[in-house]
Amino acid sequence: MTSAPHDFLLPGGANITALPKVSLHDHLDGGLRPQTIIELAESIGLDLPETDGAALGEWFAEKSDSGSLVEYLKTFDITTGVMQTEEGLIRVAREFVQDLGADGVIWGEIRWAPEQHLGNGLTLDQTVEAVQAGIEEGIDDVRNAGGRIRIGQLVTAMRHADRGLEIAELAVRHRGNGVVGFDIAGAEAGFPAGNLREAFDYLARNFFPTTVHAGEADGLESIRGALFDGRALRLGHGVRLAEDITVDREDDENTYVELGRLSQWVKDREIALELSPSSNLQTGAIEQWGDDLIDHPFDLLYQLGFRVTVNTDNRLMSRTSLSRELALLAETFDYDLSDLEVFQLNAAAASFLPLEDREELVDLITDGFERA
Template identity: 65%
Template sequence: MTTDAERILPGTRVPLGELPKISLHDHLDGGLRAQTIIDLAPAAGVELPADTADALASWFVESCSSGELVDYLKTFDITIAVMQTAENLTRIAQEFVEDLAKDGVIYGELRWAPEQHQRQGLTLDQAVEAVQAGIDEAVEAIEADGGWIRAGQLISAMRQNDRGMEIAQLALRHRDAGAHGFDIAGPEKGFPPSRFADAFDLLARECFPVTVHAGEADGLESIRSALVDGHALRIGHGVCIADDIELEEGDDDASYVTLGRLAQWIKDRGIPLETSPSSNLQTAAFTAWGPGMTGHPFDVLYQLGFRVTVNTDNRLMSGTSLTREVALLVDAFGYDADDVEQFMVNAAEAAFLPLEDREELIERIIAGFGRA
């Protein structure tokens, strides 16, 4: 049987797994190898629910499929517990980038919250430096082996805590040493971006890019706050923007679309949406458009001209890869190579990189999709 990685999409001769990809929404603490958790758990004093890599990986997927974001987030108690030393952070970051490269990713942003990794005495700066060491080691090894990848950190603040300004300042300290952007993560409902308005204002004044988790577990006001209070250049997930889109069947069998003001604003300004299909399905981030992947608003958004991107969110918790996420969308909506190439170009254009670097990514995508 042909695997997702081996599939050949209409319009290209290159296997899906080898096509160049961009990963914008990928959590470091959600992308550990199951075997690595098993290796690190004893020294960290962590009791695991399974003792083999396959069984542990299955446990994560099953535990994250309740349809509730809060339950989904509880599984991170295990991964974060083994990420409390510089050595462990460096190993995990290195493996993370290696796994991206094996998946055909040529640029990845690793988002994580340093404030969750201080239980054994690491300072915030030491934690960031440890992760960057792992990223650098992986990139160097991949290039030495003839590959090519670029990666950086997105420094996240936990929205239920009160350390927004502190973490924003941390990100700024490391902006020339691997920090590509800022994010807020954690429980969305009840913790709007407006709580960190002062931090977002600082980042805007310093011209430092921001993405905000919004429109995943909360509605349109969360997205609006991300744009207004957070000065967000991208929206993490953002699938609830579909609630601001009305589809009607006319008497002539044609469909008519009406966009609300917020949806129209996001579309007209090309604000990227970091959709994560499997994760969105697990947390029931969308329900009104039908069951399963075919009910995901991704295709409606794409057909209407929104700047959609494809992401994994948490590869361990969803048992997925970027190749698999693309394959799921291909199966659900019949996309070909031209469509997938557009998704990757959308992501490259949205990357938190200088213009010249983004243009290089786009050139690599076009070349990768076009080579015979």
């Protein structure tokens, strides 16, 4: 059963939830329904801190709101714990797609790390096949309910492990079975993209697109590594790219901005930033600028012409949705419908779809916003 969507409205009355949207940065193991966790945990004998759905949802949000990425990631021990069987993976993926469809997403890229789902004897290939089966069931559910959605998998390697090439080969092996791209995730500081250079070389030889978590828990060197070792076409978060931008406010009327070579490169190449506002607050990614949404460099990057996109990262941990993130940004920075459309067009342009499909996606977004 699909979670009931919450309608978020702009001041002019436009329903953000009903608008066609693109989701690029959304973790499968960060988007489970609390009640599903409870039911799956009971079937495998996994102890939980709470056995009521609402209470469990509150527990995840509280534990995730620590200001530390390392602490934030600990909550995933529970979600990955209930995703070790074929049945668990299928159900979670199916419901994930249902919830995206209910939120107005028409193209979603779901990232997840197959190597974290082998505890019950599944092979890497079996995990990908199970997730794809759930995705296809979810797509059918959305379509049968009158909606429209397409989904691609982003197969992720854990940057602290030593399986990068193996996971890259897995991703390429399933490029005809729903996998559209590759990612690395996990503890960022101390584990640069260069450690997985062999995997990225393999992906480049096979013309397979990559996005890399960078500029979240580490700074500019991590972003450089993502771009030049990882050949990243997008930056997962990338919010700390703002460290390479100098803002000099001489007075209330005159502000001067200077981009460093790295930020200028990212801007000129139109490399998309997969920004996740609520998550960035929770993990402390923007702590050098402040601890409220108004302090987030999102608007600075947008006004300077970077290809900013809006994402949820982990909907369970942040108690959020793509519509909610857009509503929060609109309220904080006084964005209107045209701004939200730009964010969706940016995401469509940066998606790991063939050019013709991206053009079709742009048309769907434009038509949907015109009718709003």
